[in-house]
Amino acid sequence: MRFSVALFLLLTFSLIFIFINLHCKSTKCEESNNNMFVKKMKNFTKKKQRLCSNFRKTVPSLFNISICRTKNVDCKGKEIETYYPLGNCKEDTKLLYVNNYFHLKHFRKFTFTKFYRGNIFKRENNVISQNSHKNDKKIDILNQRKKKLHTFQQDNKNTFVNISKELQDEENLNEKKKKNIYMDSIFDDINKYINIEMYNSIYGNDIYNEMINLYVKRIIPKDYEQKYFLQPIDKSIIYQIDKYEDNIFEKLLKLEFKNNGILINNINKKYFEKKNIYRMIKILHYFPLLKIINNPTDLKKIKKKYLPLLSYELKMFLFFIINITGGHFSANLSLLDIEMVLLYIFNQPKDIVIYDIGHQSYVHKILTGRKLLFLSLRQNKGICGFLNIFESIYDKFGAGHSSTSLSAIQGMYEADWQVCRKSKNDFTTLRRNYYRYFIGQNDKSIMEEEPCNDLDKFHIAIIGDGGLTGGMALEALNYISFLNSKVLIIYNDNGQVSLPTNAFSISGNRPIGSISDHLHNFVIHNSSKGDINSSFNKKEPNIFENLNYDYVGVIDGNNTNDVINALMDIKNNKLKRATILHISTRKTSDYIMRKSPINIMHSIKKNEIFPFDLTSLDNKEVTTHEGELENIHFSDPSQNINVNIFSEETFTDVYTREMLKHLEIDRGSTVFVSPAMLGGSGLLKISEKYPNNVYDVGIAEQHAVTFSAAMATNKKVKVHLCIYSTFMQRAYDQIIHDLNLQKIPLTVIIGRSGLIGEDGATHQGIYDLTYLGVLNNASIISPSNSVDLKKALAFCQLEREEGAVFIRLPRINSLSSDYMKNHLNIDIEREEAQMVDIHHLRTSFWGHARVIQMSTSGVIGSGGSSGSGSGGRKRGAIFNMGSMLFNVVNAVREMEKDLQFSDHFSFSVIDMIFLNPMDEGMIDYVVGQNKHDYLVTYEDNTIGGFSTHFNNYLIEKNYIAAHNLQIHNIYLPNRPIEHATYQEQQQDAQVDQVSLVRRIKKFLMGSFT
Structure with a gap:
């Protein structure tokens, strides 16, 4: 039966492809062999949508088809094409564009090969996909590279004329040089996520061809710095890395970091030792523009027309690095161009820029001198995943929680305004809004008389991604308008709920609330009228204009040129009053496409997209023979805890x-x-x-x-x-x-x-x-x-x-x-x-603790007494509160193995579970009836938590004096605990199993007489 079904499906697909082949030939139009057009699909069936769906879901999966296009073909006229992922296959599609070259011969070869292997309808997984490395498959890196280059060759024979020679050369490479092929293969896969055709339609043929040369063919002109930059770039010390001894090099690099505004003393020096810098140099080889940009000064030297190239490099860099370190990915795509252009146009850090949601600021960090440190992102004593004023002078205000940026930027503006008044010794002129509010005047001369009308810097806040659903942001929006604090607010409207939810809004793919609805509908309305890319078209009033803001928008925030034009105009004309720049962005941009859903790609875990071992960037050999990767170990420090x-x-x-x-x-x-x-x-x-x-x-x-x-x-x-x-x-x-x-x-x-x-x-x-x-x-x-x-x-x-x-x-x-x-x-x-x-x-449950083990004997052998005393063991009780009970249990097991120590002490372990109501009866029993001498509290909270309530009860009952108790409280330190893995944070706070054994032993032995 199963064979009959397979045979029927095989015949069906054969007929489909015979039909396709017959209808794809044209005697009037010259068509390249790599394109296949399925014409007159409605002749196949009257249910066009069904055919579209079936073709999309079944046939493309056999051949890795990824793109559709609608196309009006006129042999004597022009072609108008629209590209989109197959997942969006439209009902009225008449032509299908397939980006993989195949014909009946290829189909026949594929069919019989797959049939005899028993997996005819199984898709070959040769592209990056979520958790693909978890499959027990052998990956032939060199063959993958060959297949991809072959595909590029078929797609454009004129461009890739030397591919065959390149493939032949690669087959003769030794294992050491195959590491480069390994990296090439990864970046080829990353490129698959980007619809390069989009850049052609937006930025023109010049930029498109530059992208093909730089990032697909990887042909970098010898004079590329002169070509792409207005002035020579002062090169980083890393390009003289072999010239210096290790300690001298690290000192020079540390000085370079300081000159770039980084507070490098707060970063562990292991992240910028030679080994890690060598790794970063090899990564930056794939980013010719980014690799020589070390700070905003260098950024300003790039020719404006080539900023889209840098934008493209930043996308690839983010994808590659964040997969290694873990962190937020798609959240950064939304603001990528804005962050880049703000540093390109304005004079940061003098001009103050504040981001509302700190995990969207990776590009800001990369371009403000921290590029070389990005392998330490979110690592212990590395660079933070959020803005941090203790990390760089460019991070003006810490951002971890949402909706704070507007209050912060107004506070900074008003502080500068006060300093300006003081410097000009003017304490009499009232603000224009105060005149209007209290006196009822609205005379322009009042504004002109204000001595600090124009400060010598810009104050800019970026908010959005749901941030305006926060009440604090709305309060600030109101007060900024009232005082007429001349700040620029960039409203990022990307149609997503704010923080890392891994989910769409429950009400749809947009922020929640009537204000967000109003702005979202406003964008849709103007987009339908063709105004989305027009920076200064006069539009109908919106909530911002009703609050007396100057309003600019709606701008396509993922179009580098539109963003440059809008911000340059604002800078040149200066702010007359509080101003809103409304940008429309996409978290997915053109980048994630259909292979990686937004709810997964918002935040990426280490090695979640593709497996990568950092040691493959070192000088030692990498095991890639016979195409096998399974011998490479992909470590994750967060998994050091015993998996059992x-x-x-x-x-x-x-x-x-x-x-x-x-x-x-x-x-x-x-x-x-x-x-x-x-x-x-x-x-x-x-x-x-x-x-x-x-x-x-x-x-x-x-x-x-x-x-x-x-x-x-x-x-x-x-x-x-x-x-x-x-x-x-x-x-x-x-x-x-x-x-x-x-x-x-x-x-x-x-x-x-x-x-x-x-x-x-x-x-x-x-x-x-x-x-x-x-x-x-x-x-x-x-x-x-x-x-x-x-x-x-x-x-x-x-x-x-x-x-x-x-x-x-x-x-x-x-x-x-x-x-x-x-x-x-x-x-x-x-x-x-x-x-x-x-x-x-x-x-039996509510308000009751759980006894893990209870010490009931204080006797050594048969000669001891029933309680503590001469010849008996002292009893210690550990009271746990919270999630780290496993540390207590494991620590006690470890101490019990120490026979010399356990001859003197026995242990009880109680999981208290409830802070309120606290199980006072359990404490009474342990202290009053079971006569424990030592009490230890342990919790996953800082000072003022469980230990405080526990100690207060002992004092209230006078237990400490009455029973001569020794008390030791172990809680998390009362200081900020910075980013690191869960295990590293336990170790840093000295609450892990090893630290617990040491601290308890020290406490007991210090009190033991």
């Missing part, structure tokens, strides 16, 4: 799965609210299946809390507010006033509590126990494992009078079943069965 401890599910995954179970039982039982964090909060799958149960309120944390609290007053609805720990800080007044004081039974799921990893200091979730612990009508739960998380969620579905419940979810994976059974002594099946028992949840 953790499951494949994160705590957020467990939350999502449990909520879907509840909704399957009762569809209307629970609703969910998120301030622009659907993906990271685990609500994406829920919103897809139950869209009416999910509210995405945008970047509006204050509104989210009060909105959710008000919904929860209706006890027929269970409301879950899903919010990151770091963003919950922004709504603290609402938490106290609107939620806690009214004892409203809202469930708050706190995502990313504890240490956060590479996002660093601005996103750490290490303060929530401190600021939530003071709430008297709230319960705070920190489950260390999935079983206790499930119990907490089951409890929250019950009717309750306890007020709000806050459940902390760390970013890490949950503990594995084996680890819970063997090390935490959890009977998973029995405890999960008890979750349906309401009485059990109320009496």
